[in-house]
Amino acid sequence: MAAHKPATAFPAPEHDHTACIADALDAAEQTCRQDGLRFTPLRRRVLEIVWNRHAPIGAYDILDEMRDGNRAAAPPTVYRALDFLVEHGFVHKIESLNAFIGCGKPDGDHVGQFLICGACRQVGELDDPEIARLIAKKAKTAGFNVSHQTIEVMGLCRDCAGNAHA
């Protein structure tokens, strides 16, 4: 079922977009059913747009995508849907970009550790428990009680770094 999932944190450039979007929507729907959450058409639509981009997308870009029919949407519509999707782990906010991205592993508990390529703007999700644990441990040493970690790493993905010295 997850056969097209990438081996590394980054999606393979040639992977099957359509399938991974469908998977993400299905997974969200199922999780919502299980947890008694309302996966409304609006929320589904926003999640679909986010996944469609397959890279960080701003709230107002989402609004633009929603405007393609005859009806216009207003910011709160999108922000509320995003709040829901972020709260329940279907979407992550990339703080350093003020943008949103679909979560590749919405199942378990995870902190969201992102590798952001400055060239192609693609984002890989690391979600390494060892990193999370180390940070929690070091924070605790400083007397700090962790509730949430924001980890965003800028740099170049393999492909873009490769192209650089071509």
Place this chain on the structure above:
Amino acid sequence: MAAHKPATAFPAPEHDHTACIADALDAAEQTCRQDGLRFTPLRRRVLEIVWNRHAPIGAYDILDEMRDGNRAAAPPTVYRALDFLVEHGFVHKIESLNAFIGCGKPDGDHVGQFLICGACRQVGELDDPEIARLIAKKAKTAGFNVSHQTIEVMGLCRDCAGNAHA
């Protein structure tokens, strides 16, 4: 000279603000002199306001502070000064708050790892090389070439966690 520096990442509540602001300004001035950078009155003023707050401060709050005389300042004035201060490591931007904070250790190379207390809004700076190295290593394994790390940890500082179960 650094005798009043806190033992942990967090400044002690009773520490000497005035002295630590003065220290920070002196250190910035000296670094700029050494590196041939122009520590102009404007930049000094902005850095002083940032340190004065001694917690994350937004660009427009800085603007307000500058408006206390008879002359008003415009956003680019502050943002340009902040750009300079951030670029040279005197100030960090806290991405998850869209705010800025004085850097406690502007000397060496460091990534900026922040512990942000959700109750008192104080921020501790961790700057643990072990964390930075682990992240770089894991990223490399994913074929990612790191240029910058953003690490912001939300939670409760020792004092606020203590007060919570009082």
Place this chain on the structure above:
DNA sequence: GCGATATGTGTTATATTATTACATATCGAA
């Protein structure tokens, strides 16, 4: 010093991101 060039600052306007406040609609349970 003198002029050319780069760097810094002032100012106006505007772009981008996000929220408040309140009205209406829909859902789900008693």
Place this chain on the structure above:
DNA sequence: TTCGATATGTAATAATATAACACATATCGC
């Protein structure tokens, strides 16, 4: 079916950030 909670529509505005251009000041070669 009606009540309360949750979700959505809509208008206005707040908060954050940048573009573009004019002017001032510093720095460096001469």
